[in-house]
Amino acid sequence: MPEQRLSGVGVTPLSGVGTVVWYAPDAELDEPPAPESVDADAERERFEAARDEAREEIRAERERTAERVGEAEAEVFDAHIQFLEDPQITEGVETAIDEGLSAEHAVTRTFDRFVEQFAEMEGRMAERADDLRDVRDRLVRVLVGGDRVDLSALPEGSVVLAERLTPSDTAQLDPERVAGFATVTGGRTSHAAIFARSLALPAVVGIGDALNDVADGADVVVDGTEGTLVVDPDDETREAAAGGEDVEIRADPVATADGTPIEVAANVGTEADVGPAADRGADGIGLYRTEFLFLDRTSPPDEDEQYTAYREALEAFPEGRVVVRTLDIGGDKPVGYLDLPDEENPFLGERGIRRSLGPDADLFETQLRALLRAAGDDAGGDLSVMLPLVTTVEEVREAREVLESVAADLDAEGEEYALPEFGVMIETPAVAFLAADLVEYVEFFSIGTNDLAQYVMAAERGNDRVADLGDYRQPAVLRAIRMTVEATEGTDVWVGMCGEMAGDPDLTELLVGLGLDELSMSAVTVPQVKKAVTETTLADARDLAERALAASTKDQVKDVLTETTQ
Known part of the structure; x- marks a missing residue:
């Protein structure tokens, strides 16, 4: 089968070769119970207990992330605790329970409303939608007694594919086991991209719906430099990817x-x-x-x-x-x-x-x-x-x-x-x-x-x-x-x-x-x-700079840079 190349946004200048493991954490909830059968007091107690458990999970995860990835990356979990304690969210859940929804359905309805609002925004505000999804999924999992997928224990050589990866998902990835990841959504400033750079993981985000056609168990190359996911790579592509990872680490200063x-x-x-x-x-x-x-x-x-x-x-x-x-x-x-x-x-x-x-x-x-x-x-x-x-x-x-x-x-x-x-x-x-x-x-x-x-x-x-x-x-x-x-x-x-x-x-x-x-x-x-x-060489570099400075549009600058790399 000829290799297939899917384009996205490369977020690390690294390549990885491995086997696809699809990650789909969203579990389907059963139909909500009849409103008259819901004990509102009991459901509110379940919600409060789930919030307490989720809060402890997040604090533990924050501590692990700060130690393993970095304090800057770990700060995203502070926002997750704030969402747990946000009066608009808690009041929304309690109102939904009073209207006859179970705690898990009330959480889903309330969080989804805020997710939709943030997702319609741009830039960093849009990234808050992923934080809300993360907190929502954690609460629902606790409420239904579900097991969390342990992304830290994936088989060696796994390439994780997902619709999106939340901060708590990405923080679990072990660079010793995971060869890289790719997602349907996301950009260079997404949490997944930031964590990838901190963990030195090959990653391509924002590939789009075409990623959904890649089968679980397929052989792939994640090329974070070119921003491509190569499905069924040939031997040449595999060797190039493996060689691209092995960049010499130079302890001494360098010169042109x-x-x-x-x-x-x-x-x-x-x-x-x-x-x-x-x-x-x-x-x-x-x-x-x-x-x-x-x-x-x-x-x-x-x-x-x-x-x-x-x-x-x-x-x-x-x-x-x-x-x-x-x-x-x-x-x-x-x-x-x-x-x-x-x-x-x-x-x-x-x-x-x-x-x-x-x-x-x-x-x-x-x-x-x-x-x-x-x-x-x-x-x-x-x-x-x-x-x-x-x-x-x-x-x-x-x-x-x-x-x-x-x-x-x-x-x-x-x-x-x-x-x-x-x-x-x-x-x-x-x-x-x-x-x-x-x-x-x-x-x-x-x-x-x-x-x-x-x-x-x-x-x-x-x-x-x-x-x-x-x-x-x-x-x-x-x-x-x-x-x-x-x-x-x-x-x-x-x-x-x-x-x-x-x-x-x-x-x-x-x-x-x-x-x-x-x-x-x-x-x-x-x-x-x-x-x-x-x-x-300094002479070639100065010539390149002069040609780039003479350009009057970004496309012209890109053309100058492309001519140099060809």
């Missing part, structure tokens, strides 16, 4: 084929992410998202707790650089114990450095104290500090003054400290335009392409309706990157990139040609990007 060094670092969110980054050959940490130290708690971490976290990151990279982003709260990252405003458009509101120089000034000073102490420690590694969401020169000057004031306080107290490298993230058009004015205040820039594309193109990064506009291959985004690099020419300021664009090995040559000195990404893609760097 003609000797230009390029630092390849990893983005991390918690201490649990640091070890895997080192294991994948990262030269250091190019983005330490410190906001994850502040989430899922009732009060902020104190100075010593933060100092310990930063010191551990430095110890993991004794010869490397650790770039720490100061607290980036606001936008889509709320913190319960902070007085965050209810804003109509939080991405354009009070977030990042705006809060650190305003209502969170005390937190900012405490964080800087911890960072300067860690920088002065002999743990190894070089510490760098960068500011998020900068838009004015005044913000940078004021933040630098706070840094110097904190240093003076530590000096007066007799504390050991050192002044770290100081830089800013380039993620707004304003700061890209001002880059030439900022070089006298900073030692480096780090381009955050996720937000930069969002703000340059006025296209919310989580909104699928404008995803094409928010693509970082848009000419305007490429020119903003080049503008930033040009501002540093003739200075000692280096330029890195820590957005998703940096982790795409197909774009490595372009980024080298644009003048990037450092690329930082999800740890899973570090080996592929290092390999791409060594296969690049």
